[in-house]
Amino acid sequence: MAIISRKNKRQDVALSTGALLRAYEKMFLIRVAEEKIAALYLKNKIMSFVHFYIGQEAVAVGVADSIGLKDKMLGNHRSHGHYLAKGGDLKRMVCELLGKEGGLAKGKGGSMHMVDRSVNFVGSTPILGSVVPLSCGVAFEQKYNKRKSVTVAFLGDGAFEEGVIYETINLAGLFKLPLLIVVENNLYSVNSPLKDRRAEGHNVAKIVRGFGAKYIKADGKNYRDVRVKAGKMVAYLRKGNGPGVLECFTHRHMAHSAPIFDESSRKEDVLEKRLQQDSIKRLRSELRRAGVSEKKLASIESEKIRYADESIAFAFAAPYPKPETLYTNVFAR
Amino acid sequence: MSERILKYTDAVREATDQLLEKDSSVFVVGLGVSYKDGAADGTTSGLAMKYPKRVLDVPVSENAFTGMAVGAAFSGLRPIVHHGRVEFSLLAMDPILTQAAKWNYMFGGGNPVPITLRIAVGRQWGNGPQHTQSLYGLFGGTPGLKVVIPSTPRMAKGLLISAVRDNNPVIILESRWLYKVKQDVPAEMWEEPLDKAKVLKKGADITVVAYGDGLVSALEAYDLVGKSAGIELIDVVSINPVDNETIAKSVAKTGRLLCVDTAPAAFSIGSEIIAAVAKVMPLKNKPVALCTPAVPCPTSTALTESYYPTKVDIANAVLRAMKKPDIKHVLTFEELHLAPSITLS
């Protein structure tokens, strides 16, 4: 059960039960949608490389709830959750996974390439780290055209080891760009734990602050914590102070890629602990404590399950792209 | 001797194991190379246990660890660097193309860089535009690099051994598509020449030149029409330099040339070979280059099913060059989209 610290309590004021309930709905939908996608994957129905977001939902939703529609978001190889949290369309997302014409990228991209300009989800790329300089460019345009909006880049702890990120934090700081880098630290890059990848004494907070950028650490398994800290960060960015890094510690429940539960490389984040700290479970208990009835929660859940089923059925019935579209879109018209 | 049927990845693993055992200056570096499953593709599995401190997992920092390996190589070590996809190696192009490839030359010799880079390229279902490029031309066109494409498990072993023993930067471009292909592979260590094409099938009427995944498709096409169509099948093996001599010798005999590319035609290996042959002799046919369309490889199977030249495309291109009727042969979904696990002779 989540223990709410005093300090957090003061910041909680803005988070009404209604707001928490809406967050729960979003997180629950991301979870069930991916669980159903995982089942399809295991039946060889999905011919697209999939990296599941299950376990990390509080990060995407906590950050997305701290920004508005006009703010922009970009992601990585594990971006189903980021996209849906930004207000994405599950039907079109599943179409993309199935390689259908009506998919987000008309079937050309697949799971690793979420994109939807209508909700300002600008794109996602599985080339690790690249999202950061690209997002810096998106933030550059926002400042250049004097917009009030900010840009959020999602990446993992592994990707955070690419050198270009440090160049970009400096660059974005120099230009005071509204760039929020969200590092989802799930402790692994594929199966490599942090200790195999980082020098003794490695300190992300000091590195980021050493560039003059803002650093905040959050519990990525706790919606409330992510929401409050992302909110702070976004307020800081909107004042034109320059970039920030929000590092959210979280767990992915499945293996790196494909819906496998491989526990062999896990040391501390064992299954039992992961399930116990699961953000959705914790938020649910919090809502119950706040007086939301079991019946109410169950009805929300069954509605989301129904919607996920409906979206998948929709995508299955949708047409494949016409063969000649292989040749379209290389260049813009 | 009894047959030792090994998977392509096991042949790579065995060569790596033997190289590590024989030469203490050899080490392996790359993402996940120390995993039990060996960099997720099996090519280094179990080696970290056997050679602790010499099979090294690294941070996700391609530019840094590739640069480190280049520096270690010109200091006398023999690194084997693994990049699981060519796109990841693109983050390390300065140490590869601009440093390793120039180092000995720009210092007037005496500064060898004995590094081997194993870089996986090409097709795999569900991987899409940013995970399936081949980019042969990038490496093939850079002086100072030796570049080979092992198309069979035997070549994968023999070429890796030569690469590591060579005193220069060698790029091994491995087609992921071939990782499950099997073949009889000798247990002992031997060296395959890094600069020689291989005539795999003798024939009198048409020279078919292929490499990597396309070579395996060409072998299958040979099974369909090869004998009757008089195919002489050549494995390119080296693309820096291309062994034009072996190819031209074959074309001088057959008079016809067909190249199979599994990348777009522009600046491709096939185009390079056709140009080189056309410079030295007339041809009976218009040289044919099968290739992928000049678009990125998409993800949807509805679009990838017509992306790569298949064994049927190759067979029919041969038949057309010979003015014979096409064969009709419908490929299954598995044949079109899943990596082959055939055993080669």
Ligand SMILES: Cc1ncc(C[n+]2csc(CCOP(=O)(O)OP(=O)(O)O)c2C)c(N)n1
């Ligand atoms: C430049 C680059 N190098 C390597 C890879 C292979 N790769 C894909 S995901 C991954 C692990 C990434 O870990 P992290 O950034 O922490 O994200 P997570 O998968 O944990 O969400 C690796 C190494 C890649 N996609 N891009």
Ligand SMILES: [Mg+2]
């Ligand atoms: Mg991670």
